[in-house]
Amino acid sequence: MIRIDCPFCGPRDHGEFTYAGDATKVRPAHGSTDMEAWLDYVYFRDNPKGVHKELWHHAHGCRQWLVVERDTTTHDVLSVAFAKPSKSGGG
Amino acid sequence: MSEPIKPMVDIVVSCGAMHFYLSQSDKGTLVFGGDLDGYNTYAQRGNLPLIDHVMAAGVSLMPSLSRLRFHRHWGGVMDMTMDGSPIICKSPIPGLFINGGWCYGGFKATPASGWCFAHTIAQDRPHDLNTRFTIERFSSGHLIEEKGAGPFPWAQ
Ligand SMILES: [Zn+2]
Numbered sequence: 614m615i616r617i618d619c620p621f622c623g624p625r626d627h628g629e630f631t632y633a634g635d636a637t638k639v640r641p642a643h644g645s646t647d648m649e650a651w652l653d654y655v656y657f658r659d660n661p662k663g664v665h666k667e668l669w670h671h672a673h674g675c676r677q678w679l680v681v682e683r684d685t686t687t688h689d690v691l692s693v694a695f696a697k698p699s700k701s702g703g704g
Numbered sequence: 705m706s707e708p709i710k711p712m713v714d715i716v717v718s719c720g721a722m723h724f725y726l727s728q729s730d731k732g733t734l735v736f737g738g739d740l741d742g743y744n745t746y747a748q749r750g751n752l753p754l755i756d757h758v759m760a761a762g763v764s765l766m767p768s769l770s771r772l773r774f775h776r777h778w779g780g781v782m783d784m785t786m787d788g789s790p791i792i793c794k795s796p797i798p799g800l801f802i803n804g805g806w807c808y809g810g811f812k813a814t815p816a817s818g819w820c821f822a823h824t825i826a827q828d829r830p831h832d833l834n835t836r837f838t839i840e841r842f843s844s845g846h847l848i849e850e851k852g853a854g855p856f857p858w859a860q
Contacts, residue, residue, distance in 0.1 A: 614752055628753035632742045632743045632858050648843070655786075655855050656842045662746045667744070685744050685745050686747060687747060688745070
């Protein structure tokens with residue numbers, strides 16, 4: 614069991630969340646014709662043993678997208694933040 | 705794996721829609737299989753939500769399972785690819801061949817894929833049956849999308 618401390622809802626077990634993979638991939642610019650960049654963005658993923666920065670969707674909670682740093686060897690959650698900072702500048 | 709019970713099923717029950725399968729061992733225990741964790745892990749342990757998920761699938765398929773007790777569970781490494789299909793091909797390095805990324809399919813497909821792989825190695829070119837299972841299909845766009853789930857291995 615992984616417990617994720619959602620910045621909006623508080624600590625919840627991971628059954629409430631949907632995993633969505635690597636959070637470090639940056640989408641190529643709209644209209645980019647750099648096929649290598651698209652290939653990397655769509656298909657290539659590292660699978661680190663240790664800290665992994667990943668997206669989780671709080672599907673059965675506030676429905677926010679979160680960026681979670683998790684240790685893949687211990688399942689320790691090191692940090693949780695909203696994937697998109699709020700426009701008001703808060704959390 | 706459940707507590708041992710009297711003979712109940714003498715076949716392997718497999719439900720693709722729920723990613724669930726069941727068989728009964730000679731000792732009488734029911735053996736179940738289900739989905740993967742979804743998230744990357746080297747922790748070498750499972751988790752309760754997934755056990756819950758597998759058993760929910762089992763009970764919806766066979767309600768008679770609901771009162772059984774469970775003994776133990778285990779997991780293994782799943783070599784997932786981005787389109788849900790394996791890679792069986794020559795590599796860019798001469799003499800190095802790739803056979804992997806079997807997702808959920810390895811055990812059942814081993815005889816046929818081994819035969820194709822042997823052909824690929826012996827002839828230094830793929831057999832007709834595995835021509836498309838290249839690693840280059842991801843850059844060329846000729847994917848073999850088993851489930852149409854997109855490049856999301858946890859959704860396959
Ligand atoms: Zn939340």
